Amino acid sequence: MASITLSGIGKSYGKVDILKQLDLSIADGEFISFLGPSGCGKSTLLYCISGLEDINTGTIAFDGQDMTELSPRERNIALVFQDYALYPHMAVRDNIAFPLRQQKVTPDLIRRQVDWAAETLGLEALLDRLPNELSGGQRQRVAVGRAIVRNPAALLMDEPLSNLDASLRVRMRSEIRRLQRELKMTVIFVTHDQEEALVLSDRIAVMKDGVIQQVASPMTVYKEPANQFVASFIGSPQMNFLPSALAGRNDNGGTIIGIRPHDLSPAAAGRADGISLTGELAFVESAGPIHFLEVMVGDHMVKGACADPSGLTPGAQLTLTADPRSACFFDAQSGNRIKPQ
Numbered sequence: 001m002a003s004i005t006l007s008g009i010g011k012s013y014g015k016v017d018i019l020k021q022l023d024l025s026i027a028d029g030e031f032i033s034f035l036g037p038s039g040c041g042k043s044t045l046l047y048c049i050s051g052l053e054d055i056n057t058g059t060i061a062f063d064g065q066d067m068t069e070l071s072p073r074e075r076n077i078a079l080v081f082q083d084y085a086l087y088p089h090m091a092v093r094d095n096i097a098f099p100l101r102q103q104k105v106t107p108d109l110i111r112r113q114v115d116w117a118a119e120t121l122g123l124e125a126l127l128d129r130l131p132n133e134l135s136g137g138q139r140q141r142v143a144v145g146r147a148i149v150r151n152p153a154a155l156l157m158d159e160p161l162s163n164l165d166a167s168l169r170v171r172m173r174s175e176i177r178r179l180q181r182e183l184k185m186t187v188i189f190v191t192h193d194q195e196e197a198l199v200l201s202d203r204i205a206v207m208k209d210g211v212i213q214q215v216a217s218p219m220t221v222y223k224e225p226a227n228q229f230v231a232s233f234i235g236s237p238q239m240n241f242l243p244s245a246l247a248g249r250n251d252n253g254g255t256i257i258g259i260r261p262h263d264l265s266p267a268a269a270g271r272a273d274g275i276s277l278t279g280e281l282a283f284v285e286s287a288g289p290i291h292f293l294e295v296m297v298g299d300h301m302v303k304g305a306c307a308d309p310s311g312l313t314p315g316a317q318l319t320l321t322a323d324p325r326s327a328c329f330f331d332a333q334s335g336n337r338i339k340p341q
């Protein structure tokens, strides 16, 4: 597997700039996710790395070697798509073997590699079936088998789990992670699902409008978001953003305070330490073991959380408190996070 270095990547379609001077270094064996809203350029960046799309500016290097002018085949990158793209008339065995046949590898090596991929992915019993005789999860596994069978420099996955139902997604997620660790693969995983990115990745590159906003570990993008966009995109329910005066800070409106709902809980009677927000409890939303509380503080609907909502009555006054260390502060003009002194 290879390290990947992107320098000054620019890509436009017609007059529209899609990727804007992107720089990114991906380590050998790293699992990185491109995360961002629809249309921010995640897939375009993936296709540029694979060579399926040309770039207008910049360079792409694998293990320090310039790949910018090379064809997809010469880059030896494997791609897995959302719709699997299996050949319907070919049995699983032949689907997996396909890239090796194209490379004119000997039949003996093809057999060994297909057996290895099938064993790695638990597909041994399905090798003679056609794709339409498989479940969605099995099809996805065949697509991964076909991708890894020729030991690619990196595995690029474009929303590979989107077509699976919720429980299968979670199972496939762990399988992909296990496989990546076992084979020490460099994986680039495109998703708009923040939970998927948080669970799977060594690092997440959060994108907006063709610009990488932050590249960091899941915990860092969650706890120390670079700016308000990253803070709002990561975490569910979304972080509360409030003028800091509401939280007792007087800074002439120059600062926005960000507090995650999970960090805001009802104050114990007579206690309101730290950040304290009081208003009318508008709504209690139960989400299994956790209950979200919507409290109208001034003009702002603030979301908090608690484990036990008994005794809380909509319409009554409620004080929510948070440890100030859990809050983020953002410059109201630029949206950038203000680092604690």
Ligand SMILES: Nc1ncnc2c1ncn2[C@@H]1O[C@H](COP(=O)(O)OP(=O)(O)OP(=O)(O)O)[C@@H](O)[C@H]1O
Residues within 6 Å of the ligand: 013, 018, 036, 037, 038, 039, 040, 041, 042, 043, 044, 045, 192
């Ligand atoms: N071949 C093309 N010609 C013109 N514009 C394109 C082309 N491919 C993509 N775009 C535009 O480029 C932008 C980025 O698209 P891209 O598919 O990379 O976004 P994305 O972040 O992967 O979105 P999604 O999550 O919806 O797949 C979009 O505005 C899209 O309409």
